[in-house]
Amino acid sequence: MSMSATVLDSVYEIEGTLPAIHDGSLRLSYAEVQRCVASERRWLQSLGVRRCALLADNGARWILSDLALLACEAVNVPLPPSFTAEQIEHVLGDAGIEWILTDRPERFGRDHPQFLYVARSHQTGLTLLLRNRRPRSPALPNDIAKVTYTSGSTGAPKGVCLRWREIQAVTDSLVEAIAGLEVRTHLCILPLATLLENIAGVYVPLTLGAKVIALPAEATGVGYDGLNPKRLFQALDETLPESIIVVPELLRALVHGIRSGWRAPASLKFIAVGGGAVSRQLIEHARAAGLPVFQGYGLSECASVVCLNTPGCDKPDSVGRPLAHARVRVDENGEICVAGAVMAGYLGSPELRGEVRTGDLGEIDSNGFLHVRGRLKSMFITSMGRNITPEWVESELTSEPEIALAMVSGEARPHPVALLVASAGADEISIVAAVARANSRLPDYARVRRWVSFPETPSLSNGLLTANGRLRREQIAAKHHQLIDSLYDHENLLYVS
Numbered sequence: 270m271s272m273s274a275t276v277l278d279s280v281y282e283i284e285g286t287l288p289a290i291h292d293g294s295l296r297l298s299y300a301e302v303q304r305c306v307a308s309e310r311r312w313l314q315s316l317g318v319r320r321c322a323l324l325a326d327n328g329a330r331w332i333l334s335d336l337a338l339l340a341c342e343a344v345n346v347p348l349p350p351s352f353t354a355e356q357i358e359h360v361l362g363d364a365g366i367e368w369i370l371t372d373r374p375e376r377f378g379r380d381h382p383q384f385l386y387v388a389r390s391h392q393t394g395l396t397l398l399l400r401n402r403r404p405r406s407p408a409l410p411n412d413i414a415k416v417t418y419t420s421g422s423t424g425a426p427k428g429v430c431l432r433w434r435e436i437q438a439v440t441d442s443l444v445e446a447i448a449g450l451e452v453r454t455h456l457c458i459l460p461l462a463t464l465l466e467n468i469a470g471v472y473v474p475l476t477l478g479a480k481v482i483a484l485p486a487e488a489t490g491v492g493y494d495g496l497n498p499k500r501l502f503q504a505l506d507e508t509l510p511e512s513i514i515v516v517p518e519l520l521r522a523l524v525h526g527i528r529s530g531w532r533a534p535a536s537l538k539f540i541a542v543g544g545g546a547v548s549r550q551l552i553e554h555a556r557a558a559g560l561p562v563f564q565g566y567g568l569s570e571c572a573s574v575v576c577l578n579t580p581g582c583d584k585p586d587s588v589g590r591p592l593a594h595a596r597v598r599v600d601e602n603g604e605i606c607v608a609g610a611v612m613a614g615y616l617g618s619p620e621l622r623g624e625v626r627t628g629d630l631g632e633i634d635s636n637g638f639l640h641v642r643g644r645l646k647s648m649f650i651t652s653m654g655r656n657i658t659p660e661w662v663e664s665e666l667t668s669e670p671e672i673a674l675a676m677v678s679g680e681a682r683p684h685p686v687a688l689l690v691a692s693a694g695a696d697e698i699s700i701v702a703a704v705a706r707a708n709s710r711l712p713d714y715a716r717v718r719r720w721v722s723f724p725e726t727p728s729l730s731n732g733l734l735t736a737n738g739r740l741r742r743e744q745i746a747a748k749h750h751q752l753i754d755s756l757y758d759h760e761n762l763l764y765v766s
Contacts, residue, residue, distance in 0.1 A: 277339065279476040280475050285298060287478060291481070299478070322364070328483050329393075331461045347415070351714055353711075362404070368397060368398070385398060410432070414432060427615045428615060444477060452512045454479060455479055455481055456482045458515060482508045489504045513541075515541070524560070538561055542563070545651060552564060564577075566588030566589065572612070576590060584636070590636075599631055604628065651683060651684060651714065657715050666717070671699045672704075673691060678746065684717075687720040
């Protein structure tokens, strides 16, 4: 039996009258999901859909399309809603996408006119588009179910190729880890194109016979351009979920909301937090506020979750013990290496055999809990869970003539900030305009929200520049940490009322 059938087998074994999916307007039982997926599968197969991108807001339509592509063993390439038109164009070419299912056909067609209308799905209402000329399709390893593109550590994110068995292994491990909690309702807060929410927020609940609530981003108030806490609190109050998955910045918002008088639903049994560095202090504050928060760790290259704390196996300053499918070690340089369920490789690169070198530094304690200590290289992860390479943002900033030098930072913070050196003759007004122009070429999550001038221009003589002209990031961060921290004194700029 192919791995594409295993998640669906669970769906078909659940009592048909139980509620399966609710998106605010559409409510489907397990029997209705079974019928919709079967019909959608037949439709996709009749058209010969084999490598398909999926671009849509959270909702039943996304989930049904994903399951139908899984059922007909087509390769699904989810497109994050936060991607710019340029990043989407890169993915379309890089993955050799011939078909796309989308809820925004007009806008997509304007940005990518090579895709033409084919039909509208009777089951999901999503529009199917076909490229007007067959693209060059890079070869894929056997049995690939998904090619997932992360938030993009550069302007051209890589495609992570995942087989059926890796997806299923992670799903099975998570089911085993949380089965004792008897979660019956999960609210999807992160975009479904995020592998973590796709696997842990859809496949796991459906395997357990639980209900998946997938409201559109507007209803949850969660988007990569910011957060509307009032809408998030309202969504939680109205849906009364028993589990949710959040990134650190969302957890901070929940804690702040409780301190400001909001009462979290008593229904919550399990809040998984990951996607970025989480301090023990934040975990402790969340638990003191009554939130059942447990930290985990994973990455797309390892089919999402690798380690997870649970109520019966918990150490708050760690990311948990490895799940049943994962084999984790720390090498002689302190780098975390993972085997057991890993990607087949990056699209267009040689097939991976063995373990994934994560680029994260860490250690495993005597009780088997993994502690993540930081990044090997300069890439940072914001508290909204977005991977950003500072050189990418800096190159956009310094491409403006008014900006001579830039250093971007934002590790475990809600958004990037920058220290800038102005070009000769540039004043503050012109620099503000230059930053705005650079930001317009970047996706929301990578835009610089606040900046300040360098107190001193980095140079070889003051030790802030290398001999070949590169920034000494650690030295700058250490010397000017108070100035950088001051740029986050008004973090409410992230939020909208």
